[in-house]
Amino acid sequence: MAFEHILVEREGPITVVTLNRPQVFNALHKPAHFELEAAFDAFAADPDQWVAIVTGAGDKAFSAGNDLKYQAAGGERGWGRSGFGGLVSRFDCDKPIIAAVNGFAMGGGFEVALACDLIVAAENAIFALPEPSVGLAAMAGGLLRLPRVIGMKRAMGMILTARRVSAREGFELGFVTEVAPAGGALAAAKATAKKICELSPMSIRASKQVAIRGAELPLAQALKDQESFPAVEAMKQSNDFIEGPKAFAEKRKPHWTGR
Numbered sequence: 001m002a003f004e005h006i007l008v009e010r011e012g013p014i015t016v017v018t019l020n021r022p023q024v025f026n027a028l029h030k031p032a033h034f035e036l037e038a039a040f041d042a043f044a045a046d047p048d049q050w051v052a053i054v055t056g057a058g059d060k061a062f063s064a065g066n067d068l069k070y071q072a073a074g075g076e077r078g079w080g081r082s083g084f085g086g087l088v089s090r091f092d093c094d095k096p097i098i099a100a101v102n103g104f105a106m107g108g109g110f111e112v113a114l115a116c117d118l119i120v121a122a123e124n125a126i127f128a129l130p131e132p133s134v135g136l137a138a139m140a141g142g143l144l145r146l147p148r149v150i151g152m153k154r155a156m157g158m159i160l161t162a163r164r165v166s167a168r169e170g171f172e173l174g175f176v177t178e179v180a181p182a183g184g185a186l187a188a189a190k191a192t193a194k195k196i197c198e199l200s201p202m203s204i205r206a207s208k209q210v211a212i213r214g215a216e217l218p219l220a221q222a223l224k225d226q227e228s229f230p231a232v233e234a235m236k237q238s239n240d241f242i243e244g245p246k247a248f249a250e251k252r253k254p255h256w257t258g259r
Contacts, residue, residue: 001042005032007057008039013050013201013258014193015043016186018057025061028108029070033079036086044093047258050201051193054087054116055100055186056109062101062125063109068134084140085112094205094231096196100189101125101167101176111142114149117208118177120192121167122185127175128164149175200244201258206235 001008007018017039019026028036043052056062063085071077083089087097088111099105099113101121110127113119121127129138129146137143138159147155150173158165170176180188196204209231214222226232235241239257247254 001038003035003039005029006035006039008042010049011190013048013197014190015039015046015049015052016190017043017052017054019055019063020057021067022056022058022060024067024069025064025104026056026058026109027064027067027070028085028112029067030076030078032067033084033086037080037082038086040082040086040090040093040097044090044095050095050204050258051196052095052097053100053186053189053193054085054097054112055189056102059102059183061103061109062099062105063112064104065107065109065111083115084108085115087112087115088141090115094209095201096193096204096208098189098193100185101127102183102185107131107138107142108140111138111140111145114145114175115141118189118192119170119175120178120180120185120189121170121176122180122182123167124182125167125170125176125185126164127167127170128162129159130162130164133162146175200235200240200254200256202231202235202238202240202256203244206231 005021007020009016043049097116098118099116101113101119103125105113105127107130110129129142131138154173167176167179171179178188209229210226213229214226239259243254
């Protein structure tokens with residue numbers, strides 16, 4: 001599939017999706033949203049793709065969020081069923097998705113990063129939810145996800161002042177997973193993705209699903225229900241479920257197939 005506003009590259013089992021609108025700091029508009037939805041739909045459906053990375057073109061911005069100039073010029077606003085950036089309303093993908101934040105992640109850009117499982121940020125990255133400064137609100141998940149990740153009071157400290165937070169402070173607050181040198185976010189994200197790919201993709205998907213679904217349930221209920229979660233059942237029925245113990249017993253590296 002040919003794209004105009006994003007780039008999609010595959011490196012073995014890793015899919016790298018690049019927001020490719022550097023002339024507007026990778027701000028997103030309706031056409032880009034639908035391209036991102038298609039790209040992540042393809043990633044989710046491909047059994048040979050195990051981990052995705054989303055990043056921004058250039059070294060200045062991951063994404064400046066919603067393209068306000070496009071909207072002000074009369075451009076139609078909207079996105080598909082998976083929401084802003086093809087990710088913020090995507091709740092059915094059990095494969096890991098990593099945000100490689102290489103610069104500004106503002107508003108919707110920050111919300112896209114928060115929708116990922118891990119955030120690897122360059123030391124020059126900046127995060128904020130500045131929507132109130134232009135009469136808007138961060139309704140693409142930022143107001144909901146940030147308090148869940150770092151706690152209500154610390155989240156309110158960012159939300160109610162629209163202040164900018166560095167990568168290092170983001171790490172201390174808890175929403176940044178790893179801080180990389182300037183210009184090194186994508187390389188660090190790829191290194192993490194490769195580590196994930198050394199593990200059983202079936203086990204990784206089961207683990208992600210249990211962690212996310214279980215967090216929505218009381219602990220006792222989650223412990224009871226987790227055995228029937230779809231990704232857990234798929235793991236138990238997979239070749240990987242047999243290969244892992246077999247490789248351990250034979251003192252060799254396992255050959256994962258993700259099936």
